[in-house]
Every structure is written in C-alpha cells, then in structure tokens.
Amino acid sequence: MDLNQLKSFVAVAHQQNLTQAAETLHLSQPAVSAQIKALEKNLDVQLFDRNAQGMSLTSAGKVLLPRAETMLQQMHHLDSFAQSIKNDFHLQSKVGIIQMLPVPFLTECVGILQTEFPHIHQSFSLGLSGIILNQVKQRELTGGFFVGDNPYRNVHTVDIMPLKFEVVMAQKWLGHFENNQKAMQQLPWISLSAFSALTRFTQKIWRQWKVTPTTALQCDDMYALLNLVEAGHGVALLPSHYLDVHAQRDAIVRLPEIQLTEMLSFIYAIDLEQDPIIEAWKHTLAKVTQRIEQM
Structure with missing residues (x-):
C-alpha cells in the first residue's frame, strides 16, 4: 500500500462518493477507483460496499479508517516540519477571513499568535464564506472563518461565538x-x-x-x-x-x-487535525473565546 491509496481511501470514506472524492483529491474518478481497487487487492479485503447511492464502508473499512487517518495526519505533520526546516523553521499559515468577522477578535488572535507562535508566518486573504469553505476543503487555505452550518464531513468546525x-x-x-x-x-x-x-x-x-x-x-x-x-x-x-x-x-x-x-466558526480540513499551525490556531481561539465569555 502507498500514501496515495490511503488518501483515496480516506477521501471516499468521508465523501461516500467517488466523484466527490476525486474532486477533493484533484484526480480523475477512474484514478481514484483504481487506487481503491489496488488497496483492496493488496490487503485482500473488501473495504467498500458499492450501491446506487454511493459507497459505504464495510466492517473492515471502518476498522481501517481511523488508522489511515492517523497515518496521513502524521505524514502531514512530518511534511510541515520538514518544510519548516527548509524555510528556516518558519511555517506558512494561509487563513481566509470574511468581512463580517469582528475586527477586535482578529486583532486579539494575531497578538497571541505573534507572541506565542512567532515561527508561524500569518497570511490572510479576504473572501466570501462559501468560497473560503471550498478553499479550505480543497486545502488551498490552511483554515478560515465561516458563518453558518458547515455541510462537509471532511471539514472540522471550531465554534467561536454567535x-x-x-x-x-x-x-x-x-x-x-x-x-x-x-x-x-x-x-x-x-x-x-x-x-x-x-x-x-x-x-x-x-x-x-x-x-x-x-x-x-x-x-x-x-x-x-x-x-x-x-x-x-x-x-x-x-x-x-x-x-x-x-x-x-x-x-x-x-x-x-x-x-x-x-x-461564527473557524474551519479546517479534517486531515490537518494535528498540524502545528491548526494546533496554534485552536489554542489561540480558545484563549480569545475565553476572554470574551468572561467579559
């Protein structure tokens, strides 16, 4: 098995649909299908039940999913660390912000990030909620701010304030x-x-x-x-x-x-759960939110 097969397996498990998984991975549907079949052949076990509604995990697939997610998260963490070494120990954070985000909230977040995580370079881009959600889903942004209900299972949400x-x-x-x-x-x-x-x-x-x-x-x-x-x-x-x-x-x-x-929420791709940038943002959001609740 290889990482590409695991990525395809996790994407299909989350989307329960080959076409949507292929769009997430920026691959063709036949390519994703081939990787799933290769993984099933390599493991000698069926991972998905295929039906008219899409693809659902078998019992074996459900057992494999959390281990595959952990492995991909660890690989991403290693890639981020290697990139930080390449860039003189500086990580690059790309976060989407929306016009309705309260300015004092963002200012407080940046203050904590610069003080406690100076090795992370913060870059912000202004956009609409729906566009930011898709950019986060496609991993074009590290994370972003969003208002409303998140419809995607492979995007995590951290609630901030109503x-x-x-x-x-x-x-x-x-x-x-x-x-x-x-x-x-x-x-x-x-x-x-x-x-x-x-x-x-x-x-x-x-x-x-x-x-x-x-x-x-x-x-x-x-x-x-x-x-x-x-x-x-x-x-x-x-x-x-x-x-x-x-x-x-x-x-x-x-x-x-x-x-x-x-x-109002902060969103990020599910496979970035253990990413050092996301961990820094979750720590920062928790501190700022706590301050707001105490006011």
Whole structure:
C-alpha cells in the first residue's frame, strides 16, 4: 500500500462518493477507483460496499479508517516540519477571513499568535464564506472563518461565538413598513452572490416569512451595501456588530422583528487535525473565546 491509496481511501470514506472524492483529491474518478481497487487487492479485503447511492464502508473499512487517518495526519505533520526546516523553521499559515468577522477578535488572535507562535508566518486573504469553505476543503487555505452550518464531513468546525443579524432599511421608508407578510413581500431587497453567507441567511428569513421578494440590485461589499440601504435603494440583512460601528443612526432603521443568530466558526480540513499551525490556531481561539465569555 502507498500514501496515495490511503488518501483515496480516506477521501471516499468521508465523501461516500467517488466523484466527490476525486474532486477533493484533484484526480480523475477512474484514478481514484483504481487506487481503491489496488488497496483492496493488496490487503485482500473488501473495504467498500458499492450501491446506487454511493459507497459505504464495510466492517473492515471502518476498522481501517481511523488508522489511515492517523497515518496521513502524521505524514502531514512530518511534511510541515520538514518544510519548516527548509524555510528556516518558519511555517506558512494561509487563513481566509470574511468581512463580517469582528475586527477586535482578529486583532486579539494575531497578538497571541505573534507572541506565542512567532515561527508561524500569518497570511490572510479576504473572501466570501462559501468560497473560503471550498478553499479550505480543497486545502488551498490552511483554515478560515465561516458563518453558518458547515455541510462537509471532511471539514472540522471550531465554534467561536454567535453573531446576530438584523434587517435594516432607510429611515424614510419606516412610515410605509408594516410588520406583516405583505409588507415583506413588497420590500425591494439588495441581494448578494450565492457564495455569501448573508445570501443564505436572507433566504432563511424569507422562508420564515413565506415570501419571495424582488431584488433591486446585488452587492457583495458590506460597506457599499450599507450605503445603498442608507440611500434608500433597498433593504438588507447585516451583522449587528457591523451596524453598531458603521451605521448612521439617523439614516437607517433596524427592524428587531426580523433578525436571526448564526455561529461564527473557524474551519479546517479534517486531515490537518494535528498540524502545528491548526494546533496554534485552536489554542489561540480558545484563549480569545475565553476572554470574551468572561467579559
């Protein structure tokens, strides 16, 4: 057996689907299928039951999975250590951040990381939640921040704090708004792209109110989005902490009847569980979260 066979085995075990596993590994489906068959032949045991719904682990596969995961984690840990030696003992951390991440939280994290883990070079890239989730899943990012429910079994989630979201509108519209289904249906909304967490949350609110409003325009930047709301171009859903800092209180109205709460999390690929960078981030997140809870 070789590492590529183990990687294919673990990927298929998590995805329960050859096509999705192949996408995760950046390989063709026949290549992944061949590696699984080679591993089963080498071990002389069937690891998967194949059916119309996909592939599920046999009893032997279930026994092998945790050992294979441990071996891959140890190999990744060794690769990271070897890379750190190559780079004069400096590890490279690539983390995706989202616009709705509270700035003080990130500042505190960086302070701890620089003090306690100076050998890790931190690099941050701004993106939308859905894109960051896929980049973490594909191992293009070491980790990232995400809001909402994580749909992937091969991506781990560390809960940080709940974030509240509110619907806001221009002050001049308040006299025309009534807290009922008809009014919600008639409001023009400012939409966001499909990769934005705010899109999913807005659609959740629409489902709660059983409405399908029209969208006046689309904007993925929260700063521009708030300015558009203040100018009366539409209503939108925004994080409460962002509104506390940036909203002009005399220009908009925050609707307490229309809000929801979602969890802010840090995400990383499951096979990075023992990675030194992820361990540093988990340690840091625990310290900062504890400080927040004590406030």
